[in-house]
Amino acid sequence: MPFLDDLRQYGPDASYSMTLAEARAYCARLTASHYENFSVVTWLTPRRLRPAFQSIYAFCRWSDDLGDEIGDRQKSRELLAWWRGELRGMYEGKEPVCHPVLQTLHATVEEFSIPIEPFEALISAFEQDQDLTDYTTYDQLLDYCTRSANAVGHLVLYLARSFNPENAQLSDMTCTGLQLANFWQDVARDLALGRIYLPREDRQRFRYSDADLHELKFTPEFAALLKFEVDRARSLLDGGHRLALLLPRDIAVDVDLFSRGGLAILDRIEAQGFDVLTSRPRLGKLAKFGLLARALFRGPRPVASRATKIESATQAIGGSHRLPTGQGGTHL
The missing domain is CATH 1.10.600.10 (Farnesyl Diphosphate Synthase)
Incomplete structure (x- = not known):
């Protein structure tokens, strides 16, 4: 209906x-x-x-x-x-x-x-x-994620009877990363609704014009811009993945599956050369089944060798927003 x-x-x-x-x-x-x-x-x-x-x-x-x-x-x-x-x-x-x-x-x-x-x-x-339909800064976008996706994550923690400061911080990283992944998946769809989540400061940094965006013109500048945003989202998801280890097992599998799904969307964006303007990346049934199998039979993704990304993601939520970008990092 x-x-x-x-x-x-x-x-x-x-x-x-x-x-x-x-x-x-x-x-x-x-x-x-x-x-x-x-x-x-x-x-x-x-x-x-x-x-x-x-x-x-x-x-x-x-x-x-x-x-x-x-x-x-x-x-x-x-x-x-x-x-x-x-x-x-x-x-x-x-x-x-x-x-x-x-x-x-x-x-x-x-x-x-x-x-x-x-x-x-x-x-x-x-x-x-x-x-607010055109975000000026990444900080503005993070504030929006705090009140939308992160709020949902807190509700899930209450259902798991697992709400505490540590879990909330990990949940915030995961949920912000998921929402950003959805934004970068849906740049064209959101534009059709009159909304632009790609921060203007980043569009200007990568010299991607408003005119090109409204014409859905895929350019090398757009590819570089979206790679920058995808790296941010991936860092957040990596930083929050440990949450699944701290939740009751029967809920942890669902949480881990969503985290893996966000990373899979980012991988799909990267696999199509960051062109989300002419083709919306999505996961097919086979890809979903593979993620489900890994979540069920391999357990939560391993924690080892993630320290740098976790530190960067923590800063992205609560501090100076210094993130790995593939270009040496940038301070926003």
């Missing part, structure tokens, strides 16, 4: 009543219906956690769609404000909780003692999408 149909049925002007079982079934259908590089909830996900994962994914999906699928930025701002109000009402004990996503989310929040902050951070990021 298209999102606008869902909005008419469950939006601020709708009148309806659902049981918790019906709400959970709705979230399960929503989770299963959207394409991702990897499904969010698979047969690998522990059965006991599937409803919780589905409730969180459904919240993220609704938040994202309120920002992306309305077609009117002012209306999106109004709907995201409504969505935040519904979320706060749920946390404040407002009765009844009617929306199917919030019904299921309420049960998840209660069971896993999840604070409101990651959910509000997500809404804030989608509100930013209505106003």
Whole structure:
């Protein structure tokens, strides 16, 4: 069902009543219906956690769609404000909780003692999408990732009952790396939506013009620019990979699979010469199966010989952003 149909049925002007079982079934259908590089909830996900994962994914999906699928930025701002109000009402004990996503989310929040902050951070990021469509600096982009992808990572840590400062830092590296990998995979797709995530300071450094970008012109300058960004994302994913060693085994496999998937997308970008403008890199079924097999049978990727990359990735999240670039490094 298209999102606008869902909005008419469950939006601020709708009148309806659902049981918790019906709400959970709705979230399960929503989770299963959207394409991702990897499904969010698979047969690998522990059965006991599937409803919780589905409730969180459904919240993220609704938040994202309120920002992306309305077609009117002012209306999106109004709907995201409504969505935040519904979320706060749920946390404040407002009765009844009617929306199917919030019904299921309420049960998840209660069971896993999840604070409101990651959910509000997500809404804030989608509100930013209505106003900031061309990022000037890498720091700006990292701030966006902190409130979008990293917030999701924190929610997963709560579901794993493994939220602590060390795990949160490793999760932030992994989630920022994954989001950057998706940005570099989708440069052309995002441009069609009027959004540019390639920082302007980097486009200028590599002398890739706005005109060439809007014409989707693949040039040596673009290849060098995207290699620079891919190296950053790979460094972050390498820096955060140790997270899978610190989580319960039944969740660690899923987390490791997503990390491997992000690296595989970066490898695919590199394999096609960094030209994401004329062909969107994606993973086929065979490649996904291979990643799954490695995650299942080899366990989390080894920690040895990663020290330099881990240090660089840590700085990228929390410090001076000095990253290996293949060109001797740069200080941003």
